[in-house]
Amino acid sequence: MTSDNDATLIWLLGECFRNRLRALIQVQPVLDHINFIEREQKDLIINKARTESNQRAADLLIDTIINKPRPDGWLRELVNALEAGGCKHAAQYVDTTDLPPPSVEAENDHFVQLVDLLAPSLITMKTSDVCLMCFAKEILTKEDHDNIMAEIRNNGQRNGARLLLRRIVLQPPGWFSAFLDVLSKSEHHDLFRELTGAETPQELEEMITEDRDTPKVLKDQNELKKEKLVEGPEVMELDSITAEESLDSSMGNSSFNSLLDSSIGSTSDRTDLDLYNADAEQTNEKEEGVDESAVSDGGDEGPAGAGAADTDIILRDYQMEVARPALEGKNIIICLPTGSGKTRVAVYITREHLDARKREGKPGKVVVLVNKVPLVEQHYSTEFGKYLKRQYHVERVSGNSQLKISFPDIVRKNDIIICTAQILENAFSQAKSEEEGGIHLSDFSLVVIDECHHTQKGEVYNHIMIRFLRQKLKNELSRKQQSEPVPLPQILGLTASPGVGGAKNAQKAEEHILKICANLDAFKIMTGRLGDHEKEPYKKIATAEERKEDPFGDMIKGIMDEIHSHADLQPPCNPGTQNYEQWVVQKEQQAAKEKNQKVRVCAEHLRQYNEALHQSNTLRMSDAFSFLRKYHDEELKKKTAPEDEEEAIELTETDRFLFKLFRDKKRKLEDVAKRPEYENKILSTLKQTVLREFTSRQEARGIIFTKTRLSAMALHQWILENKKFEEVGVSASYLIGGGDQSVVKPMTSKEQKDVLEKFRKGEINLLIATTVAEEGLDIKECNFVIRYCLVTNEIAMIQARGRGRAGDSSYTLVEVEGSGVAERESVNEYREQMMSKAIRKIQNLERKEYESKVREFQMQAIMEKKVHAVKKKQKVMLKDDPSKVRFSCRNCSRPVCSGRDIEIMANMHHVNVTDEFKELFIVRENMTLQERLLDYEVNGDVACKACGYKWGSMMLFKGIDCPCLHIKNFVVTYDNKQKTYNKWSELAIRFPPFDFHNHPDLIAGDSDSD
Template structure:
């Protein structure tokens, strides 16, 4: 054990290590000792390691923070805090405290100890006023903590400081046995396993911690930090907004992006967690401390809208739970539902997406009475048929029946208006969330504190750009290709390149699929792709859009096309020749793209970070390529990256690990310009941006507010680039009007008062519950296999060729494959030089999906549902946009 003690002794001051720093020679020294040594350091007379005398030749004199802390030694110091000084023999060993004089003695000395009044009448070790034996620097440190400690804590602090400073640690000949405080009876001797000792983390003993109360926490931010053992100091307005949560009352916290909504929730969660830990000392008569859930431990679930936020919020909570966070916090992402009961017993706070939690509830893998608190991040989604609203309908149904329901805490940056009156929507949102209280910034003092702690953009400017009137490529495609196909099908030709024309085509296409009209089906397919090209090309570089179109219209070499298919392909080939003949070394760049690059060059400085928000995943790919190849941006060392949400294999998705890698590159400065979809607009913690540009991307009023919240750097700016008099420009102006309405809603809440607002919420709740009963309750569709699941005939959507039975389908995550051997042998045509497979009908050859690898030797053929149709036993055809909409059960691989 002597070797262990020497590890925590500074070789310079010979005292207990304080903020240990690891030198290049691997020896460890106090940070303060190192600072003193380096002050006398010079090239002519370099200082040396006090342990091995290695010269400090390469050490920086003015800064030593770059040296790593020795985490193993730090952990060892934490574990050895329970070793105490024997008052009699001055030995460091396992100690016992005398109940009368409160002094500490080793096992040998306690037997000889006699309790005399003179021994403890005025113990020097507890004399808080006598600091004569400390240096002036030590006294300054001791007095600096006086204001944040109670009198007892301050006395104990002086006693422990004096003990460690005056008495270097000694070794016990008998070996070391942890104290009774550590609750261990294991004797550590010569066979002591040092590595195992360092890797074992002792749970924090909340029973010995000062009793926490709501009143104590609300006294001051520093007091809350100490009592809750947080890794941050909360702000005063955050404590006030946590007040209802601390009181176990449902509430909605409305606070702008970057102002610390997660910390507000964390304060409530940590308080209730500690309270449960300490409740056994209080007794069962205190109603405030009575457990709600069916577990003796505090249980909480934190719900987020998207998968990427699970890890982000779990990491944030590690600052709230610095003690054994890995044994308290658990992300629920890919875990099987049947394993949750095991995880429930191991962990206390769980992080889910809305959808997965709702799925677990539907399948009865979890129940509401398993939790004390549900935190709903981005709670403005709680309306209509959103998954979180489905969950809350079940919640209300249980509550009306008299069953237990957990506490609810909603978090949002903007409550929205839902296309109606802002105040009425706020009332409805609170009714949906069963919350009678809204916590928002209330007065000028809080507003000033918020302004000082959170940066807001200086401006949010709409930049209208004139439409390009002449474009040879678009004109050729419309006149020579799309018009000809439309004339053959008797379709209208007035709205090429618009969303309205795409909606028109989708209706025609679905009717053609049901009628098995091969000609109209083929024509719609070509027109849809050409129309999508025009929509993309309106915003993006021609090269990327044209490459996308070529990939979409790629076909394997076939023996014979049908007549109309040949005609469509002839039009397509004519357009390709036109493109080749008109290409030049200086590609045509549209006005919007020029404005985007000019604005980036104008705003971007050496230390800037910029964010460009776009509508689709394809926009992120095309713009990243365009901007990374732009010579002016290269010259300015502007390094673009991209970020999208997760999705299906065929949808340019970004897996979670790639997503986090992209975010980390942006945060660290490897990339300083991020092109992202709305996944970066809501919730995700991107780096502080100097400018945010929405490029032809307008969602709703909530999106407008939250995109502005991404610009968190000092003197940041926001912009919207859109066409003059476009639909996006009109929608943005409407959103800004609705944003004013949202602010008025909060003002109206203050004017009406809490009691009047609560009456309105209760009335809305009654309407909601009546509607739930009218609809027969919540539909609980089981997610497990059913014996009555209907079998469909799976066919090619384009040519009606039979592919397989739906009973031969299997799924792995969101990927669906067919395991029928005949499907692989006869029904598809995988190309050796391609990563896709196609319908084997010689007159069709349409793409059916990508080829993936389940194992090194086993390819999988992932079916794209938009290439399929499903025929039921009555002969009726059905088409679906997503696999999640397919009604028949599909077994997992």
């Protein structure tokens, strides 16, 4: 071959045929027959196939051929290797003398698309029979045959069929007619009809020859439109061809294309064909390795294909193992480590469940429940929507949804609904009270519960499952009475760790896990053996020296001692501790009920000083000082009358004492906060840890978990102000929760989503997060995790550790010497081991013993719920007039209103729009919360006119200003007893719903102002 010809061929391989070749070449079997590539380079290519994908390995093979020296005869050796490796179609593109004509090439692409389109039906074939006959017809190689048969043995006929379909479409043109012949001879007449529109080859011949102008289409168009897979006319003209031409070895140059066009419609423009995607089979072939992204809980790419609308889902062996009982219709809990693909398994089970219901002619509907709003969008975009929306209608609903359609309508119109559990529970409650639009458990055939370890007493998951258990008990009675039971859905729970519930011994740990199994009516709790796929991060503890001198902290403690003396308080523990925090909160609540304003206000200030102590021990002294200064400035501002108010808020003696106390110490605190020699050592330890991660890795991406929102924001600011971090390439952001707090502005779901998306793309490589990122949120790109002075329970430890998804990930606990953080982490590790042993013991219980224990816990749960409901009903006195309840300011004890003035807006907000109430409050700007939500908008704070204490928020609801009250800011008097509450739900009184017709003055007033 001349050098010019050689150059031309290299150009064709690299530029013209690359996309074809990378889709058609199976790297490993081809490399077995190539000798002109060195062993070391072969190993690199094979390793890329194992760790990334076959297509990327094929790219590397092509690049190697193009760029490396090539001996004489390389072309013939490559062609022979492709043919011997079962890639005859690819060989045609390399041996340019055997290139298929463009018309044949286009026609073959149509056949690939057709098989891809009808794959959901074709995978029901008797795979063993079809495989043998395809091998006999030489459209499968011996290696293909062996791999498919192994797949059938390991994972069943359907997975074998998927592999068979991916293999036959890689063959040269002519495979389609051979495949049709195999289907006919193996008595798959329904599949033959699905592909051709004819019952038999003879009928197809008659259809083509006798009705050339308006033949049958290959698939019923109404069905195709229903599946939203194709577009196109119901009939198309067919050029004059003979039956022999339509079924010859290459399908000739017939106008079968026209027929295919009518069936496939716009799919010819698709670029995400599963069957032509060589990556799609990686996870099931041990010889060719696996794509690590397959096991992400919500990975953007997986082995099912690279496109965003892929429908093929391939499970690893351990994933299929844990899924099997669910595929048989049993209720199970899947317990797999974070990052091992629990959600992907749930998607697979969901699809198989709906497919089976469809085949049986039964309705199928799945609800996926999550406990956090961000998880709704995540599960939709990266898992359930991504893999199933081509086959089924998938919708997501949360408190942030902008859908103006009712939830029951969404349930009726979709096959898969992803929502927060509270939304479903609210819908059930509506059905129970016979309100319009309620739904029932029987409307679903499968319930998927994410983070199912929350199915415990008091949690919304458990409320839903108690309904299930009650109906199950009723069904048992119905069967005994020979009446029809109410259908119940299958239950699938997902968790990385059920925990031990604070158990201190093995027996209590087993009891805790058995209760969760009982609450979920689980047939079994399934754990998988991940083997080589298990990724445990390297763990280490970084301990900082205890601060030798702490004048800043000493000054704060001195201030707190003066407040103790002023209020005659004697704390039982040292300031700066969690125990002190609990004590001072109890004192504040008690003082509010006793109308002791002096102690109540002092306790509130002590709580802020205690927080400042905590900050000075974990952050910079300047952060703690800024926190205190901001708190006192805002409190003083609250006590200062706005310019348009006639009367100033009267400062009490205690107010003046507290403000003067801080004002007198303010300058000294500020001066000490600027002295670097007094800073705590733990920030230096954190700095060294972060810098080490970024300098020792080629591409570092990590998360720092911290306790509070304030500390997350302060650490972010500290990183931004330190040039060393910028020098090593740190790009940081914080990630906090979305609930309203008076001190810190919350993050909206959109802001959280934007930060996470930037983290995934690498625009941000360091997150400083509260526990909002520990559980559920998919952050698979992380390769180091730091828990900063933060230890909670064993579940949180496992969740946080699991954020490190990369193979070389690290998990570091940063603590101060003597803080006890490392010791508590050791306790969590012991609890984790105790949990694993408890799960194994439960899995090994005799079936009869397991069912007996589960049944006992279920009956106990039902009875506890029943007793609780009776007590609540007795306590609630729903017939009581709400006017028997009275509210007073938690700060100054001023009477505010009666329960008869309270109305409920949008089923959740408690408002008071009376004229009398308007005279008691002032409205201040709320700098921490300015967020538009559906029909209402938070405009500002509602505060006591007498003392400036916050009572709630001013909301604009459909054009009307409505003061929305937060019960935690009041002392409630009911039945001659005074009490404080954190939530309105804790107060057992039913208030009437807000009705515009009862307030014509508001509407008229609003019109006048306009």
